[in-house]
Amino acid sequence: MTALLGLLRKEAYHILRDRRTLAVIVWMPIVQVIIFGYAIRTDVDHVRLAIVDPVPDEDTIALRGRFGATDTFQIIAVTPRVSTLEELFSSGAAQGAVVFEAGFADHVARGLPARVMLVTDATEPNTGSMVQNYALAVVQRYEAELQTRRPGGVRIVPEVRTAFNPTRASSNLFVPGLMAFVLTIISSLMTAISLTREKETGTMEALLVSPLRPWQIIVGKVTPYLAVGFVSVIGVVLEARLVFHVPLRGSMTLLLGEGLLFILVSLSLGILVSARTSSQRVAMMAALVGTMLPTMLLSGFIFPVESMPWPLRAASVVVPAKWFVTVARGIMLKGIGLRYLWRETLVLAAMALVLLTLSTRSFKARLE
C-alpha cells in the first residue's frame, strides 16, 4: 500500500512541477468553458435582412417596421426588385430577406391569403434555421395582431425558402470547414513535427553546418507538404462530391488556388511554431493549440462567428481558417468568384506574405 501511495505522490509531483502540463490542466478547461460558453450561442442577433417590397403599402411598411424594431434583425436594404437579392446574398451583405407580394395590404383587407416569402442564406450552419424561425415568429405575431383588430379573415401566408443550400444537408455546410481543418493538420502540424524531428534526432545539425541556406532548408522541408496539401484539397472535394453530393457551383481552379494560399499560410505557421522549440512534443502541442483549436472554434466551421461576443469575433479575424472557410463556402455553395471574394483572398495573400517572411527569418543559420 505504501508503494502505491508513493507512486501516487510521485505522479502528483510530476504534474505539479511541469509548468507546461500544469498550464494545460488548469488553463485549458477555463479557457474552453469561456470560449465554448460564448461560442455556442443559439440565439442570433443583428441578422442582416433585406426587404423586397415592390409596392409598399400600409401593411408592408408596418410589417417592415416590426422587423426593424427587433434586435434580431437589422434591415440593410430595401429594394423593389427581387433580382437584387442575388447580388445581396452572393456578396454576403444579406443573411436573410423578406419578399412581399404586390398588393399585400389589399389582400389582407379582403381576407385573401397575403403572401410573404422568407428567404435565408443557408450556408451558415446554425443561422439558417434560426433566422427562419425568428422571421416566422415576427410574421405570425403581426398576423395575430391583425386578427384582434379585424377578427376572422386575416391570413398571412409565409413561404420559406433557402438560398444556396436547398437540401440543407449538413455535409454541405461542414465540408468547406473540414477542408480547412484537414489542411491545417497537414500543413501546420506535420510541418512543425517534421522540423522538430530533425532537431531531436540531431540531423538538423548536419544540415545547418552545410552550405545550405535557411531558405533552401525550409523550401526543401515544406514543399512536399505543399504537394500533399494540394492533393488533399482535391481529394476532399472529390469525396464530398461523389459520396455526399456536395455541390461545387463555382470554379474548381479558384478553389484550388485559394487552397494553395491557405496551405502557404498554414505552413508558415507550422514553421514559426517549431522555430522556438526542438521538442516534437512541444511543437505538436503548440500547433494544436495555436492552429487547430482556433480553426475548430473560431473559423465558423461549426460555430457561427456572428453570434459570438465581440472579443471572440475580433480574435477570429486573425484566424486564417475563418477567411478560407468563407471562401470555400462561397465557391462551393454560392458559386461566387473573385468578384465577391477579393477581400478574403487579399487577406489570405497578405497573411501568407507576412508569415512566410517571418518564418524564414525565424529559421536561423546556426543552432541559436
Add this chain to the structure above:
Amino acid sequence: MSDAVVVRDVVKRFGSTTALAGLSFSVRDGELFGFIGPDGAGKTTLFRIMATLLVPDGGTVTVLGRNVVAELWTLRTRVGYMAGRFSLYSDLSVEENLRFFASVFGTTLEREYEQIAPIYTQLEPFKDRRAGALSGGMKQKLALCCALVHQPEILFLDEPTTGVDAVSRREFWDLLGRFKASGLTTIVSTPYMDEAKRCDRVALIDRGRLLAVDSPAAITSSFGRPLLAVRADDRYAALKALRRYPNTASVYPFGEALHFTDARPALAAADVARDVTGFLEAGGLGNVTVEPTAPTVEDSFMLRMGAPEGDEKGRAQAE
C-alpha cells in the same frame, strides 16, 4: 607551417552556466589534434563554435584563416563536421545518406568515390541497408564518410567513438590515421583517455578550462612526481589502508593496481615504495608489490583536474 585553427580567449555561456571559460589554443595544419575530457567539459560547445554553429560570447575563433562568425558561409563549404550524436537519417540507406550529403555540397558520390574509398569499401556491401539498422561502429564510419565526401580542408569530429565497441574504435582511429597521412587537419574529441596517444597533440579539457595542451608524451613526462603502482592480494583492503596512510596525496584504482602519489613530491620513488610497502605489510596485507610506473594521460588528467565538482575537498577549496 601555418595554423589551421586559432582560438583566443573563447567564452560561451548558457544562462547561468559557463560552458567555456576563456580557452586559447592553436592547431597546426595537417595535425591530428585531440580534445580529451569527460561529459560536460565543453567539448561539444567548442566544436560547435569552431564549426560555425554557435556564436561565442567572447574571444575570437579563426578556422583556415577565416573568422567563424563573420565568414561562416565561406567556411561551410570547406569544413567537415561530425556531430556528437548519430546525426544521419536512420530511414535512408547508407548510399542515400551519402548521395544526399554529396549533393548538398554540390558534388556527387561518383566524383568523390576515390577520396572516401578507404572507408566506403567497408560500407559498400551494406549500401542498401537503412542507416538505422547498422551497428554502432558502422554508423560512425558512415558519419565519417558523409563528413568527408566533399573533400573538406579540415575535419571536426565530436566524440566519434563514444558508445562504440573497442574494436570499432581502433578501426576508426586507423582510418583517421590514413586521412591524416594525406594532409587533412583533423580535430577529434573523446572521453576515452587512452585514445590520446593516437594524436599528435592533445588538449585536456575539464569544466570549460584547458588543463594542458601538448603532445601526449610531453604531458605524461611532465607529471612532476613519482607515480607508483601498488599491488596486493586484497586490492580493496589496500585501498582503504592507503586512504588512512598519512603520506597519501592520491590513491586510485587503475586496472589491476592502485596508482599512488606521495604527499612528499620531492621524495625519490624508491623511498616512497619502501615506505608504502612497509605500511601495507604492517597492516597485514599479503603479496605487496610497489613499483614506479609511467604515468598515462589519464593519470595526468586526474592530477591536474583538481577535485571533481562538489567533492568535500572541492567544496572546502571553494569556500
Add this chain to the structure above:
Amino acid sequence: MNDELVIEAHDLTRRFGDFTAVDRISFDVRAGEVFGFLGANGAGKTTAIRMLTGLLAPSGGQASVAGHDVYTESEAIKRDIGYMSQRFSLYEDLTVSENIRLYGGIYDLTDREIRGRTDRLLTRLGLQHIARSLVRSIPLGWRQKLAFSVALLHEPAIVFLDEPTSGVDPITRRQFWELIYEAASAGTTVFVTTHYMDEAEYCDRVSIMTAGAIGAMGTPGDLKKQFGVESVEDVFVKLARPGDARVPGSAAP
C-alpha cells in the same frame, strides 16, 4: 566472498522470431563477487540482463537469481535485487529525499527504516546539503553515486548495474568503483556491465559476450594469460576479430 551461488545460468537462451539474441549461455556468480559482464552493443548483454532481472522470460535454458527461478518467480527476484541503469536512475523533477522515499516505499520499507537509511546514505556520500534539491540541478557524478546508493537502499542480495559510469570524469568514476567495492565487501553481489575495458580489471571475474554467446570467462588475470595479452581490452579485441584485429571490414556490420 563465499562459495554460495547467487546467480546460476545454464544454457540460457532468448530468441526474437528468427533471431537468437542470447545463445545458450552458462555461468555462475558467487555471493559478494564483483562480476563484470562485457560485450559490444548488440552482442546480447542487455537481453541477458533483462532475463536475469525478471523483465524478460527466456526462450530456453534455466537460470536462478537469489535462489528464485527466472521463469516462475520473477516477482520474487525483483524484490531481492537492486537495479541501476545508464538510461535512467532518478526522477529529475523530484528532490533527492523524495526519490529515496519513493523507492523505499516501492520496496516496502517502513517510514522509520527509510528515514534512517536516507540519513546514513547521504552522510556516507557527504550529500546531506542537497537532500531537498531537485535531482535535475545536481552534477552528473553525484547523481550516479546517489542512484547506486538508492539501488542498495533495500539491502538486496544482488545489484545489477548497467553502464553506470558512462561520461563522468576519471576521478568520479573511481570513486564510484570504491562504492562498488564497499558494497561487495559488505556481502552484496555486484553484476556490472561497462564499456570501459579498464574497469573490467576491477572485477573479480568477467565474461565477454560476442554474438549472443559467451566467448571467454574468468578472472582478468587468467584471461590475459590465456590470450597472451596485456589488457582485458586486448582480450576483447582478439575475441571479436579472431584474426588480425586490424583487418577492416571482416566482421558483421
